[in-house]
Amino acid sequence: MPQKIVIIGANASGIEAASAARKKDRTAEITLLTNEKIVGYSRCGLPFVISGVISQFKELVVYPPAYFQMLKLNLLTQTTALTINTTEKTVLIQTFEDATKTIIYDKLIIATGAEPFIPSIKGNGKLGILYLRSIEDGEKIDAAIKTGAKSAIIMGAGLIGLELGVALIERGVQVTVVEMAPHILPQMLDADMAKLVQEQLEHKGMKILLNRTVEEILGEDKVSAIKASGEVFTADMFLSAFGVRANTKLAVASGIPLGETRAIKTSSSMETDVKDVYAVGDCAETSHLITHKPVCPQLGTVAVRQGKVAGTNAGGVNSQFIGVLASAITRLFDIEVGSTGINETCAIKNHIEVVVGSISSKTKADYYPSSKSIKVKLIVEKKSEQIIGAQIVGGEEVTQRINAISFAIQKQMTVRELAKADTAYAPPMNETWEPMVLAAEIALMKLR
């Protein structure tokens, strides 16, 4: 009898899991269910529809219905998983037509994602606070701009907050970002690198207020202002970008254990503590390759990689997830910002003694026109001399440098080895001495 694979969630990790399972098991009955109406779209693309670079939200759909048909995946949209019975191996679902139904699984993959989070401050239940998580959320923001919103307060200077801020400025909206931390992108960057990015954003007109804790949402039923560190800010739009939290309600209700990060605990097979139940993507806890601590990085690339591992295992072929370096990249106006591994702040927190090599360079030969600035910061573990992190901010060619350092970290490359690396050079593309190599040289000097 063909085995039954049920996947709860039908975005990045869920669909990847389904596809991987299908590749390994040609006969399995694979069912994906999601409470969303539109499935298989790229969340990471949402800011670019708001900015106008992409003309319509529906263009973000990367998996059209034909994809599900081709792979013989049974897709149930607007369907909610109510509870999981892990003993009986069933899921109670509520369909679009409001019927409840019990479906059986041999392998279950939970890909319920994450949801925007507002801290428990006064007034946090007020209407009118916007988020950017789904297409529906994006449509609301777009509608607000179209109906005349001219100013916005964004609460949070993480990736989503800043990408949203850029998009709004590109639509002509005045943007003020309020951040609790002493610098922007506090998860990705150290203060020195964040400052570089902040200067660029401010230069483009983004107002950024740091060390400001949002204390209260003001207004009658509907938000009309916020209070942050004692000061009241008014605007036409209020956007919550405090971050997202793993969506674990179903798991908790079904007795599937969470981990330290309050995301669903998983093994290296992406299996939860309950046999034959996997968890992947933004709702799943995983381990960090450097700190070996549990983390929940909530990145699209991690989601698809985990989905593939869980789907492969569900399909009957052993696959292991090696952990994350949380390599991340974004473009904010004309600059690219990337990081991989750990930063100095994280190293200190984990009692890892490090040396740092930073270098400012150019993206083309010095004499070549339209060369842009780039800064590379390498984090090196003092004891092992291994590279354990990097942050790069530059006008172009940042992404693949982050990937290059990610490969180096994965293979435990020492800073001495990086200083000897064989890099490619041509005047329109880079300098003779690759900045990553120069940063390694600088770190080396501190080790000698």
Added chain:
Amino acid sequence: MPQKIVIIGANASGIEAASAARKKDRTAEITLLTNEKIVGYSRCGLPFVISGVISQFKELVVYPPAYFQMLKLNLLTQTTALTINTTEKTVLIQTFEDATKTIIYDKLIIATGAEPFIPSIKGNGKLGILYLRSIEDGEKIDAAIKTGAKSAIIMGAGLIGLELGVALIERGVQVTVVEMAPHILPQMLDADMAKLVQEQLEHKGMKILLNRTVEEILGEDKVSAIKASGEVFTADMFLSAFGVRANTKLAVASGIPLGETRAIKTSSSMETDVKDVYAVGDCAETSHLITHKPVCPQLGTVAVRQGKVAGTNAGGVNSQFIGVLASAITRLFDIEVGSTGINETCAIKNHIEVVVGSISSKTKADYYPSSKSIKVKLIVEKKSEQIIGAQIVGGEEVTQRINAISFAIQKQMTVRELAKADTAYAPPMNETWEPMVLAAEIALMKLR
């Protein structure tokens, strides 16, 4: 007494050697001598002056006189090293004023570079054949275009030949490239990848004739046509891009041994077989990290890395050159072409059994505007499953992918490890699944 370091040659590797020696030995007397008039310029930049991207040849000078003064380097231009006496440790030089003089060295670094080469065919001594090696060569080509040359035959479809071809087309010259090999860029690429590049070049108007051996240079004193595989080709300009050969005359005359490649034999310290005499850059033989065979890759990045090693050693601090992967990159019109490690052809020649993973992908998310094509070809050693080479052709973001694979090769990453790599993703910069990772997946399928 301060030691005397003499460096013959004052471009990429020579100046790098001098700079490295100065860093390690603050008191040494460091002398650079060169027969060129203009020193410290970027040869790799020459095609871009011809194309007009860079307005003047003098802009290519990356080391101005002030640099030599700052580092207290004694620079003798238009000065020829006539012979080296390795017993007495002296160099007989001929200065600009035509005086001969003997200078003493404690450490000598030979950085005499390479020179354009024409095969010994009939008529190869005829006047009017142009090359592109020095600024003077570049000025001659520029002058020919300015005085009305409308068509050009380029002999050789290697890096220089094609970069020159692109530059000439950008100046409105009709270009025909004649290549002996069955595909273009025969050192860098396999036939399948070369074909992709060729199509793009032809699309831009470059005429490319393969499998054509230049048999004769025709004309009275001056070239007026060439004969290739029996056919006669006429044009206004004739450019030799057959390749370059290590400039070893001085070394040979001084009893310094050459290696298998007919370049100067060196150890991993970049020392020749003669004590205290080093050789670096385009005149020096080195070893390949994959084949462990002697090679002379004649690349700018290799030159500077070797210069640094020799200079550091001459300055009294031990430094080793690890060998080369010959990572190389070029941009030809709108496409970037890169390679690192070995290609399939080279693997076959070296009896290395390989599997290949190739993938065509995009440089941005599918829905993101102005996404460009990219193709990644990975070469994997079957036995060890290690990545030993890559070729990438794409509209953008090729260089740092080549560097990423170079790091992977240096650290003996297996294709299984690459398939699990933690890559960064954002819609304006790449696809969720990084093409390098997908290429690894494809290679893996052939290993299973």
